[in-house]
Amino acid sequence: MKPSTAHITICRRCSARICWALTTANGKRQPVDAEPSAKGNLAVMQGPDGVLYVRSITAARPDTRPGEWQAMPHHATCISPPPRRSSSGQRTRAGVRPAPQRWQP
Template identity: 65%
Template sequence: MKPASHHVIRCRRCQDPIVWCLTTANGRRQPVNAAPDETGNVAVMQGADGVLYVRTITAARPDIKAGEWQATPHFATCAFPPPRRSGGGGQRSTSGVRPVPWQR
């Protein structure tokens, strides 16, 4: 099964055809290659609301059900992937002297 043509757009970086899906795990947006791929590790389906949903194919749920197609996340194949974000998010290292207000 292939996605409907109105879902397919082009990647801004490499111009490959992709579809945007919502993950079933947490509802975040994920770009997926529009072409079905038998070696892909995600399953895509269109919900009753017309939105595409994606789930990871795991050992617990390895089968592709009716209405789903197997695909690959676009981040794995993009020729010009976006720069990786730092996983930090914690405390920044500080160095030097902390500024103090001027006194007269």
Template identity: 45%
Template sequence: MPYPSTYPPPPNGPGYCPRCLEVVIWATTVNRRALAVDPERDPKGNQAVRQDATGRWLVRQLTRERPVPEHDEHLHMPHVATCKVPAPPKPRRPAAPRHRRGVRPNPRWGR
């Protein structure tokens, strides 16, 4: 019997971008990560989006092995590429000074 997942399920379906509050579609990747895509179809997009029989939105990246959308997939642009609000900069950790903690004894010193 498999153990229950410790992570909540990713958001799925229509929703809003948390930064710019535009309407997006939250789709699930193969690795069960949430990816926001623009709701309008875009021939320049690189994400193939489809909706399965249970109503979940699934997305995959176009690759060299599968470069075109398949039978029920449509091209969409990832929202991170078109979001008008830039991502906040990641805080830099201050560089910790390297302290010497001790000296490894050299076996030749004991001669």
């Protein structure tokens, strides 16, 4: 099964076709490749409310259920590098600021 065209959008970094799905574990949004993949480690299904839901394929539940399709997380297949972030979140100083002169009479 494939996702409907209403769920498909384009990745801003690599222009690939993706779908946004809610994780069943914590309800966070996760980008998933729109094309089904036999190598994927996610099972995606459309819920009765029309929203896509995604769960991990694990050793405990290795097979997909009826109505699910196997997909790859888009973070694993995106060809564009992730945005760079500073390690501490603070700006580094580019130079030394001169101290004000103090005149003494």
